[in-house]
Amino acid sequence: MLPRHMSTQMLSRGCRWPKQMNLRFLSTPPSGEPTEKPQPEKKLSPEEAKAEAAKVHVQTLKDMGSIFSSEGNDDATQPIDTAPIFENPKLFGPLSLLHQGQVLKELQDKYDKKWKKLTETDKKLGYYIAYGDWGVREKFTNWNTLEPPLDLPFTVPSKIRTATPKPSDPIKKLEPVILAETPVRKEQFDIKKMDPVTKTFIYITVFIAMLALARDKKIGEEGKPTEVLIEDKQAMERAEKRAREELEKKVEPPKPGKKWYYLWLR
Secondary structure (H helix, E strand, O other): OOOHHHHHHHHHOOOOOOOOOOOOOOOOOOOOOOOOOOOOOOOOOHHHHHHHHHHHHHHHHHHHHHHHOOOOOOHHHOOOOOHHHHHOHHHOOOOOHHHHHHHHHHHHHHHHOOHHHOOHHHHHHHHHHHHOOOHHHOOOOOOOOOOOOOOOOOOOOOOOOOOOOOOOOOOOOOOOOOHHHOHHHHOOOOHHHOOHHHHHHHHHHHHHHHHHHHHHHHHHHHHOOOOOOOOOHHHHHHHHHHHHHHHHHHHOOOOOOOOOOOOOOO
């Protein structure tokens, strides 16, 4: 490629370009030189794809939490350090739903891999989340012992009449088991200890329903709403026009029928 001052002089003097010389702009690559090809996107491994999905999930939860928070940098929507929770599983219960989801996600990622790689702390945290004394199982104080669960409705060991049953032995139906009547569950299912706000709403709903039933029973058929008919003038005019046309067709005299002539060959 010629310098700019030489090309300007050649054009001003009416000179021709050499046959083997090609004009090339600075923005275009020379002929024969390889152009840069776009690099293909790198495919993520299954583990990397799961990690990216987890990041997107956490970011979505943070965005949803920021909608309801007054400040953009609220600590309630920020990820936390989960190491202390793995060391002390009892810290899992007081966490918010967002942070509990973060811990469960990390623990689930570990459980999705080989179980041989699980540490003792991972196993203890998973066991505490499933059977620990938090949430609705707050009063299950014997979760870390070999005793049966407190809401188990059967006696341990089971009481059986015989270990060698015979075909002639009668089979009786077991008594129904209601888990809500176990001592540890009675307080959770106790309706009498309902909060005052819920009781107020229930009483108001029952009162309105009874008032509506009494009003409907008293009014009966007399209070039936009257049906309002809306007349469509255009539809009525079209119906009258069709009726007149049909009447005119009936009044017209019948047209004489065609006469047919038959040729008889003898």
